Amino acid sequence: MNSEANAQARAAELRAALNRAAHQYYTLDAPELPDAEYDRLFRELQALEAAHPQLRTPDSPTRRVGGTVLDGFAPVRHAVPMLSIRTETDTTAAGAQAFDARVRRELKLTDDAPAIDYVAEPKFDGLAMNLRYEQGVLVQAATRGDGETGEDVTQNIRTIGQIPLRLAGPPDAGPPQGGRAPSGGSEGREAPSVGAICFPPVLEVRGEVYMRRDDFEQLNERMRARMAAGDKAAKTFVNPRNAAAGAVRQLDPAIAAERPLSFFAYGLGEVTPPEQGGPVFDTHWQLLQALASWGFPVSALARRARGASELIAFHDDLAARRDALPFDIDGVVYKVDRLELQRELGFVTREPRWAVAHKYPAQEQLTTVLAIDVQVGRTGKLTPVAKLAPVFVGGVTVTNATLHNELEARRKDVRVGDTVVVRRAGDVIPEVVSVLADKRQPGAPEFSMPAHCPVCGSAVVREEGEADHRCTGGLFCSAQRKQALLHFASRRAMDIEGLGEKLVDQLIDGKVVRSLPDLYRMGFVSLAALDRMADKSAQNLIDALQKSKHTTLARFLFALGIRHVGEATAKDLARHFGTLDAVMAADADQLAQVPDVGPVVAESIHTFFAQPHNREVVEQLRAAGITWPVGEPSAAARQPLAGKTFVLTGTLPTLSREEAKAMLEAAGAKVAGSVSKKTHCVVAGEEAGSKLDKARELGVPVIDEAGLRALLEGEG
Ligand SMILES: NC(=O)c1ccc[n+]([C@@H]2O[C@H](COP(=O)([O-])OP(=O)(O)OC[C@H]3O[C@@H](n4cnc5c(N)ncnc54)[C@H](O)[C@@H]3O)[C@@H](O)[C@H]2O)c1
Numbered sequence: 003m004n005s006e007a008n009a010q011a012r013a014a015e016l017r018a019a020l021n022r023a024a025h026q027y028y029t030l031d032a033p034e035l036p037d038a039e040y041d042r043l044f045r046e047l048q049a050l051e052a053a054h055p056q057l058r059t060p061d062s063p064t065r066r067v068g069g070t071v072l073d074g075f076a077p078v079r080h081a082v083p084m085l086s087i088r089t090e091t092d093t094t095a096a097g098a099q100a101f102d103a104r105v106r107r108e109l110k111l112t113d114d115a116p117a118i119d120y121v122a123e124p125k126f127d128g129l130a131m132n133l134r135y136e137q138g139v140l141v142q143a144a145t146r147g148d149g150e151t152g153e154d155v156t157q158n159i160r161t162i163g164q165i166p167l168r169l170a171g172p173p174d175a176g177p178p179q180g181g182r183a184p185s186g187g188s189e190g191r192e193a194p195s196v197g198a199i200c201f202p203p204v205l206e207v208r209g210e211v212y213m214r215r216d217d218f219e220q221l222n223e224r225m226r227a228r229m230a231a232g233d234k235a236a237k238t239f240v241n242p243r244n245a246a247a248g249a250v251r252q253l254d255p256a257i258a259a260e261r262p263l264s265f266f267a268y269g270l271g272e273v274t275p276p277e278q279g280g281p282v283f284d285t286h287w288q289l290l291q292a293l294a295s296w297g298f299p300v301s302a303l304a305r306r307a308r309g310a311s312e313l314i315a316f317h318d319d320l321a322a323r324r325d326a327l328p329f330d331i332d333g334v335v336y337k338v339d340r341l342e343l344q345r346e347l348g349f350v351t352r353e354p355r356w357a358v359a360h361k362y363p364a365q366e367q368l369t370t371v372l373a374i375d376v377q378v379g380r381t382g383k384l385t386p387v388a389k390l391a392p393v394f395v396g397g398v399t400v401t402n403a404t405l406h407n408e409l410e411a412r413r414k415d416v417r418v419g420d421t422v423v424v425r426r427a428g429d430v431i432p433e434v435v436s437v438l439a440d441k442r443q444p445g446a447p448e449f450s451m452p453a454h455c456p457v458c459g460s461a462v463v464r465e466e467g468e469a470d471h472r473c474t475g476g477l478f479c480s481a482q483r484k485q486a487l488l489h490f491a492s493r494r495a496m497d498i499e500g501l502g503e504k505l506v507d508q509l510i511d512g513k514v515v516r517s518l519p520d521l522y523r524m525g526f527v528s529l530a531a532l533d534r535m536a537d538k539s540a541q542n543l544i545d546a547l548q549k550s551k552h553t554t555l556a557r558f559l560f561a562l563g564i565r566h567v568g569e570a571t572a573k574d575l576a577r578h579f580g581t582l583d584a585v586m587a588a589d590a591d592q593l594a595q596v597p598d599v600g601p602v603v604a605e606s607i608h609t610f611f612a613q614p615h616n617r618e619v620v621e622q623l624r625a626a627g628i629t630w631p632v633g634e635p636s637a638a639a640r641q642p643l644a645g646k647t648f649v650l651t652g653t654l655p656t657l658s659r660e661e662a663k664a665m666l667e668a669a670g671a672k673v674a675g676s677v678s679k680k681t682h683c684v685v686a687g688e689e690a691g692s693k694l695d696k697a698r699e700l701g702v703p704v705i706d707e708a709g710l711r712a713l714l715e716g717e718g
């Protein structure tokens with residue numbers, strides 16, 4: 003009695019939880035529970051109802067398919083209901099055997115009857131779509147809804163490039179046999195091939211709308227950037243299925259069009275019957291071929307499989323490739339291939355008897371956050387990382403999950419002790435996608451980024467309009483060492499020949515180099531002692547280092563790897579300030595006076611040199627003997643011609659065009675190619691032509707080489 007009452011209470015509890023979850027999932031496209039959790043509760047209810055049939059209610063989630071029609075979409079009554087697929091609970095090989103045994107039993111086959119032919123397909127993780135074509139033209143697209151009635155989403159579906167608006171192939175007007183599917187490929191085990199088949203007057207194609215993983219990641223990247231820029235309407239999506247469902251059921255087709263969707267066809271709905279000239283298919287495999295011939299994407303992963311053993315082989319093969327696929331699958335679907343047998347097997351309440359879903363380990367699971375650490379990447383970017391109670395997700399045990407950045411961590415409001423949904427799909431690093439708010443422990447503090455780098459203690463900054471925090475430790479921060487070293491040595495920076503990635507790894511991992519100045523301190527002995535380092539290579543590197551000491555101020559500034567200081571900016575800085583000391587002493591306002599240096603770049607340079615560690619590294623590099631010519635830059639420091647535009651024309655007596663240009667630029671002038679009202683001065687030599695005429699016409703002063711030298715010296 004008591005157990006009966008308990009069962010009843012539990013069933014009611016489960017129904018409430020499942021109905022709530024189904025509403026969030028199907029109607030709002032905003033699931034709170036991971037599928038695995040939903041499936042666990044669903045199975046528990048199924049078991050309860052099986053043990054206590056009197057607990058079964060007509061409105062039980064176990065008796066229904068999908069969700070309700072959303073306000074704003076016109077309802078579409080499906081001519082042929084859109085069903086669910088039974089999930090095989092046993093995820094091992096036994097799952098496929100159980101399905102095969104069940105099918106054989108239902109068909110009353112004896113043990114010695116031949117093996118059954120199946121088609122095995124990936125189970126795409128998106129949402130089901132019914133596409134209706136009349137006379138070969140797409141007239142309506144509808145969601146599954148509750149299986150009987152779906153939503154008209156034609157506008158949004160039209161934006162999916164992979165869905166044909168018009169069918170390929172000749173229209174089928176002929177007698178029944180005219181529509182007969184080709185028998186070719188019946189022996190083939192490979193993907194359906196394309197061959198022209200006539201399309202019937204009425205054709206409903208069923209398939210899955212989904213979002214590719216890379217499209218999903220990019221969409222979320224864009225959303226994160228928009229959120230960082232203060233866009234309140236932007237939000238990230240928990241997974242590709244949710245993003246796809248949200249896009250399809252979007253009331254604004256313009257927004258739907260921004261969300262990249264894809265499609266796979268795998269079945270039919272209503273079709274002109276054979277008596278009226280419709281196609282006749284013997285097998286599901288033929289049907290897939292026809293779909294491909296009409297212009298639909300059909301997964302190349304689908305295979306024919308004979309008996310349980312081949313189903314298992316397919317299941318295991320795809321499991322091994324799952325991570326590398328460009329889209330999410332949550333399992334495989336086995337379908338009886340012969341349509342005649344499918345008809346014989348028929349349906350139960352919400353699912354056909356001739357198909358089953360054999361699932362893979364879930365890509366999302368619940369776990370708890372033990373701590374939130376902050377990691378520093380090679381480029382100085384700080385990433386909050388949740389340390390998790392170990393959990394099996396997407397086939398591996400996960401203990402860390404990224405929170406991306408402070409904005410994301412705060413928006414999801416992840417706190418230590420929280421119960422969270424963790425997702426791991428493909429090669430993407432596991433992430434915390436959401437928090438179960440009602441499981442929060444009281445008093446858990448909100449997360450915030452540290453003000454100092456957890457690795458090196460340097461100041462942490464977040465630039466305006468950017469989502470990421472960064473360590474300003476640059477050269478000093480050990481997290482950034484390898485990257486800093488590689489950049490420092492690169493061809494356009496210090497140009498240290500032979501100092502590539504492998505060697506940098508060796509030097510840093512072997513602790514030969516802890517900071518940039520160490521490079522110039524290491525001796526032949528410590529180098530030659532490195533694994534795989536030949537004496538000759540060691541000597542070559544020493545020589546290259548020696549050679550690199552003679553450089554230019556611009557190269558040196560670029561080599562320091564200051565954020566936003568590329569080659570061009572480094573040159574501008576060198577030209578403007580002339581000396582390193584002047585650059586280091588400049589405040590942000592003074593830095594912003596350099597052409598093309600805006601406030602963000604100025605701030606970045608200023609912050610860099612404000613870090614004592616960075617100044618120390620620079621001093622040590624200078625002490626190690628790095629030098630650059632001072633003559634030319636020191637003249638430039640005064641920039642007597644800054645802001646003036648010069649034009650060169652004709653042949654000068656002693657200076658080449660390049661030399662004259664360099665001298666002018668060193669003095670801060672811009673050298674333009676043509677004369678205009680904005681030209682300050684034209685330097686003319688022999689055989690000056692139209693540019694000289696133009697200068698005279700506009701009244702622009704004209705000087706010769708002697709005049710140029712006088713100008714530069716006189717001013718300097
Ligand atoms: N997280 C939640 O809160 C929540 C709530 C409700 C439902 N769910 C999830 O929804 C799923 C159950 O719902 P369901 O009834 O939609 O069934 P289902 O998604 O498990 O199976 C049926 C669907 O599979 C799809 N499918 C993919 N590949 C296919 C192929 N090759 N051939 C045929 N169909 C293919 C079709 O869209 C079809 O509608 C479960 O995974 C469950 O976890 C989750």
Ligand SMILES: [Zn+2]
Binds near residue numbers: 460475
């Ligand atoms: Zn740091």
